[in-house]
Amino acid sequence: MRTIAKLKNDVVTIKALIRHPMLSPFVAKKKHKKPKYITHITAKYNGELVYDFYSTQNISKNPFIEFSFRGGKKGDKVEINWIDNTGETKKGYAQIR
C-alpha cells in the first residue's frame, strides 16, 4: 500500500493506492480462479474512525482512495485497514507531513 498524507489549512488529505487483484465473480470465472474483492476499508486516527467504505464487486484492480478530515497534526500516523470477501486483512500507515 502506498500512501500520501498532506496537511494544509487545518485539513488533512490522504491518498492511498492499495494492491489487490479485485476479481469480480464474472472475471474470476473466465480466469478459473475464486472471486476475491475488498468489502470494507476503514481508517482511524487516534482511535477515532475517519473513513468507512463498503463495496462489492465493481471496483477495478489496485483501488485508489482519497479522503480528508479536520483535526490532524503533523507527524501523526493514520491507520488504514482493509478486509476482503475471503477473510484476508491488511494494515497500512500514512504519516502526515
Place this chain on the structure above:
Amino acid sequence: MFAKIAKLSAVLVAVMLLSTINLYAGNFNRQAEKDRMALQRYMLEKFKNPALNRNKFFPYISKEELKKEYFTNVKLQDFAHGSFAINKRDKAQYDQINEIPPYEFDLEDGKKLYNMPFKNGRSFKDCFPNPGVMNRYPYFDTKRGEVITIGQAINECRKKNGEKPWRWGKGKIAKLEAFFAYHSRGKTINVKIPNRAAENAYEAGKRFYFARRGYLGVSCANCHIQNAGSRVRMQTLSPLLGVYAHFPEYRLKWQGMGTIQRRFKGCVKNTGSVPPKMQSKIFKDLEYFVAYMSNGIKLVGPDLGR
C-alpha cells in the same frame, strides 16, 4: 638509408589507408542522420507556437483551443514524455495520477524477477550485471546480422539457462523491462549503424513506418508525424520524436505494463490490418528505426500512457 626511406613510406601508406578506412566506416548513417535532423527541426518548429502556425500545422483545430490548451516552446528533452509535453489538460491529469504512480507495484515485481534464481542456480544478474541497460538496446549485431532488442535479449538469457521463454508484450517480461528502464533513467539514447546490413535494417523499418495499410489506409507517419498533437478518438496523438524514451509504459487502457512491441501490434491492428508477430524481423527493424529517431534524448523510464 634506403631502409629508412622504405620504413617511412610504409608508415605513410599505412596511415593513409587507415584514414580512408575510418572515413568510410562512419558513412552508413549519413541518410539516417539527415532524417533525424529533419524530424527534429519539424517537431521543434511545429510546437514552438501552435496558435500562430495554425494554417500550416493544425488546420482542423480552432485558434482558441490552440491558445488555451497547447504548450509553447517545447524543448527537445521534453519530447521524452510524449503527448504530455504538448497538451495542458493531459499534463494536468498526468501530474495528478503520478503522485502515486500505478506502476510501482510492477517495479517491485520486476525487482523480484531480477533476483529470482533459475533452475541451474544462476539468475538474470549473470546476463545483466548492471540493471541500467536500456540505453544499450536496440543494437545491430554484426556477427549474427540482425537487430537485437531488449525483449529478445531477456528471452535469450532464459533459453541459455534452460528456462522456457516468456510471452512477448505483457506480464513478466514487461515488469522486468520496467525495472531495467527505472535504473536507466537519465541515460541518453545512442543507437549506432555500423555496416551496410544495419543500414538496410534501418531502411526496412523506415519503409514500414511510411507505408499505408489497412482499410483506413493510413501509415504510422500520418498520425505520429503529420498529425502529432491533433486528436484521434479523443486522445492526443504523440509525436515520433522521443517515443523510445518513455517505454515500457503503464497504459491506463491496459491497466498494466506493456512493451513497445505490444504498442506496435495494437497500433497496426487499429489501422485495420493484420499485424506481424511481436519480435519478428520487421518489427525489430521498426524498433531500430524508431529508437534511432530518438537519439540524443534522455530516458525517462517506465512512464504513464493513455
